[in-house]
Amino acid sequence: GAVVSQHPSRVICKSGTSVKIECRSLDFQATTMFWYRQFPKKSLMLMATSNEGSKATYEQGVEKDKFLINHASLTLSTLTVTSAHPEDSSFYICSARDRWGIGGELFFGEGSRLTVL
């Protein structure tokens, strides 16, 4: 089946630094990827839609300058948390859809746990 890979799976950083999380579709092309944030014992919240070759579309309340998204190719989207603070600590999950797939299933990465000290 289709695989979406996220890297790193865990990252710890100091407050004020920036962290980049990668989301790759390993065996399919994805014109659109989605970034979610999951708080402890909570549901997933859609942060933004990443569009290949164009600007990301952010959900209401999500800071564009804080969470930079780049979708430079059909298999890679990156989320950069800039000037991270402890409140940015969370589990970030990406998902992608095979542009040529039938059925439109979204495939999810295994998530990246960010801890900001």
Place this chain on the structure above:
Amino acid sequence: AQSVTQLDSHVSVSEGTPVLLRCNYSSSYSPSLFWYVQHPNKGLQLLLKYTSAATLVKGINGFEAEFKKSETSFHLTKPSAHMSDAAEYFCVVPNFGNEKLTFGTGTRLTIIP
């Protein structure tokens, strides 16, 4: 706007007994509906999906769900729980076009040995 409500935040069942995870939906049209499972510190895996074909949908790992329009429900069931079923389960509704997903608040399933 579409939404889903998961009625139980936590369900505990004994191994070998039936599982019932409840989900109600709200939609202005007949929606697609999904159930996803998330094991600890893992991403989400699609269990099954309803897309207006058969109302009884069979998924992976012995799970199934029945779409009931009269009750606006899409409950997830399994006849016999296994220890490996312990996880978080999300009922999900996509918006029109199946692009953005709206997640329920999740139900944590605990299996008692």
